[in-house]
Amino acid sequence: MNRMTTHTTSPVLAIDGGGTRCRLALRDRQEDAIVELGSANVTTDFDAGISELIRGLDQLAARTGLSLAALSKFPAYVGLAGVAGEAIADRAAKALPFEHILVEDDRPSALVGALGAKDGIVAHCGTGSFLAAQSDGRRRFAGGWGPVLGDPASAQWVGRRGLTMTLNAVDGICDHSALSRYFLDRFSGAAGIVAFAATARPSEFGALAPQVTAHAEDKDRLARKVMQEAGDSIADALPVLGWLPGMTICLTGGIAPHYAPYLPDTMQSCIAAPLGSPLSGALALAQAFSEEITA
Structure with a gap:
């Protein structure tokens, strides 16, 4: 306890x-x-x-x-x-x-939890994801609609997107990388990936996300593409919620801090640890x- x-x-x-x-x-x-x-x-x-x-x-x-x-x-x-x-x-x-x-x-x-009474923005990315803003005592939220209709940049989204990119490589739409070879080995080929995805819960997709983030840190091209797509989805949405340069951004949830390098410089300079x-x-x-x- x-x-x-x-x-x-x-x-x-x-x-x-x-x-x-x-x-x-x-x-x-x-x-x-x-x-x-x-x-x-x-x-x-x-x-x-x-x-x-x-x-x-x-x-x-x-x-x-x-x-x-x-x-x-x-x-x-x-x-x-x-x-x-x-x-x-x-x-x-x-x-x-x-x-x-x-x-x-x-x-x-x-x-x-992240901001206390301070003004700022929270990009929360765990198994699911959402964005939240606090300004002058007022709160605004976006996202949190679940894995079927939303949750961009969540761990389950990253895991699922990593599998999608692997299947794209199988189809020749993009080149294979260490990430795609890892997933093909883990699931015994494309058919195994499809079978897994047919019944996987969001937490099971999310459990694959650490492989994507680890491969991205090793400069894997497909993994970095997944992470950049996720980072772009956050960067595009924050101004809509009222973010302005200089306003605090907290990246909360298990995977969110991994997106810091994929945000624009003006946003990276505003990232602060949650309170x-x-x-x-x-x-x-x-x-x-x-x-x-x-x-």
């Missing part, structure tokens, strides 16, 4: 549920108690996602010495991947045992929610 000192005066519970991992935290006056689990995407698989969250609450109860009934009385902020509207947010809220709960998608917690994690953002939003309902 991870613990860190805090200065919170009332207990709150926060959940950061992503496409690859889910983290739950109870913050009381002295410390945070944190547990980490697997995926909790309520759009990809609602029942499995809720089951994982309940399992996490059971673990949190065991580690803190509190009952699940006691935990359910604390105000809870829940940021979940796959919450694309009020209907699924309400469904998730009703499926969880809290008396006071606010369910949103996972974008606000990532934004608040905190999505979980710390979820905890801040949980505290704000607690203050709101007790006001």
